[in-house]
Amino acid sequence: MVQKLDRLGLTPSQTAGPYVHIGLAPEACGIEKPPFPTLGTEIAGPAAKGTRITVRGRVVDGGDLPLRDCLIETWQADAAGIYPGQQGADPAVTGFGRFPADFTSGEFSFETVRPGAVDLPGDQAIPPHISFWIFARGINHGLHTRMYFPEDNLSGDPLLARIEHRDRIATLVAEARGETEYWFEIRLQGAGETVFFDI
Amino acid sequence: MTGALFPRQAGLHPPAFTPGYKTSVLRSPQRALISFGSGPSEETGPAFGHVKLGEHDNDLLLNHARPGQSAIGERIIVHGRLLDEGGRPIPGALIEIWQANAGGRYRHKKDGYLAPLDPDFGGCGRAITAEDGSYVFRTIKPGAYPWPNGPNEWRPAHIHFSIFGHSFGQRLISQMYFEGDPLIARCPIAQTIPDKEALNRLVAALDMAETKPMDAIAYKFDIVLRGRRQTHFENRLEGM
Numbered sequence: 001m002v003q004k005l006d007r008l009g010l011t012p013s014q015t016a017g018p019y020v021h022i023g024l025a026p027e028a029c030g031i032e033k034p035p036f037p038t039l040g041t042e043i044a045g046p047a048a049k050g051t052r053i054t055v056r057g058r059v060v061d062g063g064d065l066p067l068r069d070c071l072i073e074t075w076q077a078d079a080a081g082i083y084p085g086q087q088g089a090d091p092a093v094t095g096f097g098r099f100p101a102d103f104t105s106g107e108f109s110f111e112t113v114r115p116g117a118v119d120l121p122g123d124q125a126i127p128p129h130i131s132f133w134i135f136a137r138g139i140n141h142g143l144h145t146r147m148y149f150p151e152d153n154l155s156g157d158p159l160l161a162r163i164e165h166r167d168r169i170a171t172l173v174a175e176a177r178g179e180t181e182y183w184f185e186i187r188l189q190g191a192g193e194t195v196f197f198d199i
Numbered sequence: 200m201t202g203a204l205f206p207r208q209a210g211l212h213p214p215a216f217t218p219g220y221k222t223s224v225l226r227s228p229q230r231a232l233i234s235f236g237s238g239p240s241e242e243t244g245p246a247f248g249h250v251k252l253g254e255h256d257n258d259l260l261l262n263h264a265r266p267g268q269s270a271i272g273e274r275i276i277v278h279g280r281l282l283d284e285g286g287r288p289i290p291g292a293l294i295e296i297w298q299a300n301a302g303g304r305y306r307h308k309k310d311g312y313l314a315p316l317d318p319d320f321g322g323c324g325r326a327i328t329a330e331d332g333s334y335v336f337r338t339i340k341p342g343a344y345p346w347p348n349g350p351n352e353w354r355p356a357h358i359h360f361s362i363f364g365h366s367f368g369q370r371l372i373s374q375m376y377f378e379g380d381p382l383i384a385r386c387p388i389a390q391t392i393p394d395k396e397a398l399n400r401l402v403a404a405l406d407m408a409e410t411k412p413m414d415a416i417a418y419k420f421d422i423v424l425r426g427r428r429q430t431h432f433e434n435r436l437e438g439m
């Protein structure tokens with residue numbers, strides 16, 4: 001006999017369902033006068049340091065149809081690569097975004113500042129990236145991925161180095177659409193399936 | 200505060216592809232997830248402790264009701280604690296909920312179920328956990344509702360929960376069910392969870408001790424998020 005590890009059992013995930021907007025983005029689903037405003041509408045306030053960028057994109061299913069009922073959440077560092085809550089973080093950056101896909105086109109879009117590279121212990125760094133968490137009807141457990149930038153050298157990223165099928169890394173890199181605009185298409189299934197993480 | 204997140208327990212969360220729940224068929228990745236130890240991007244996370252809550256944010260009986268009115272239905276209290284796997288309370292964390300009204304109808308432009316809307320019920324609420332990880336909501340018990348997954352499919356009464364811990368890697372969305380509901384065993388969404396015991400953790404227990412006599416029945420629903428390793432040693436083998 002051995003001692004028992006006193007770990008609690010985790011609460012399992014369930015789909016967010018089709019009506020997720022009521023709780024997390026009430027303005028999007030036609031609720032007049034929601035009791036409180038949606039959180040995560042401003043990742044970086046007007047005073048935030050760094051280059052302002054716009055990210056647009058969509059989430060596409062295995063039948064090539066954009067999800068028009070999904071929500072995405074994003075989390076990122078400030079322009080210096082420091083996460084909100086860490087020492088020296090830019091106070092104008094919340095780092096957190098929450099955006100519903102458009103009910104007709106399925107497109108999401110948000111404005112932020114371009115994050116900086118995130119230092120790791122030793123002399124490694126993670127190239128600039130925005131973490132995404134995608135949830136919707138039909139997604140049993142929120143899907144976690146990252147968006148990287150096409151201008152950056154990604155060769156030093158320890159996480160990307162883990163991906164055996166090198167051609168799949170391209171699924172994590174946004175497409176430049178002009179100086180400060182990016183397009184990030186997330187494919188849930190099939191050809192060009194986005195890399196999702198269990199981190 | 201620092202320390203890598205525990206890996207997710209294998210086999211606990213529902214797999215992505217669960218054909219009994221038809222929408223998952225085209226929305227499930229087919230390639231394996233890439234596993235990696237957590238780093239700063241997952242170990243940090245948005246903080247909501249400072250968000251100023253309105254007086255009735257956690258009171259769905261009142262937060263969408265006209266003055267002097269309250270939502271129609273069985274009045275309930277839903278309370279519990281937010282903990283990590285090590286049993287430590289998670290204070291200052293945001294919990295958001297949404298649900299159907301007593302008739303099983305959502306206040307959402309995409310819900311066309313014939314049950315009527317309740318003019319005094321919106322269906323969303325939020326709370327920030329206290330020092331001991333506790334939270335409480337007051338609401339009505341949602342009704343079961345039909346959905347087009349099969350010819351005659353009904354969701355058990357449930358409340359949707361969205362939970363932030365202290366790090367983005369702890370993010371969780373789930374649903375709370377009610378003790379004794381015969382629809383849970385018949386629900387393709389509840390049944391996406393492979394482990395019976397894990398599913399039981401989503402079933403809130405009737406809590407007579409916390410019931411307010413002549414007012415509202417209480418249910419207890421504790422939530423457990425991924426824990427963190429303690430940082431006994433700082434050396435990191437794989438750079439993260």
Ligand SMILES: [Fe+3]
Pocket residue numbers: 017019299354357359
């Ligand atoms: Fe529901």
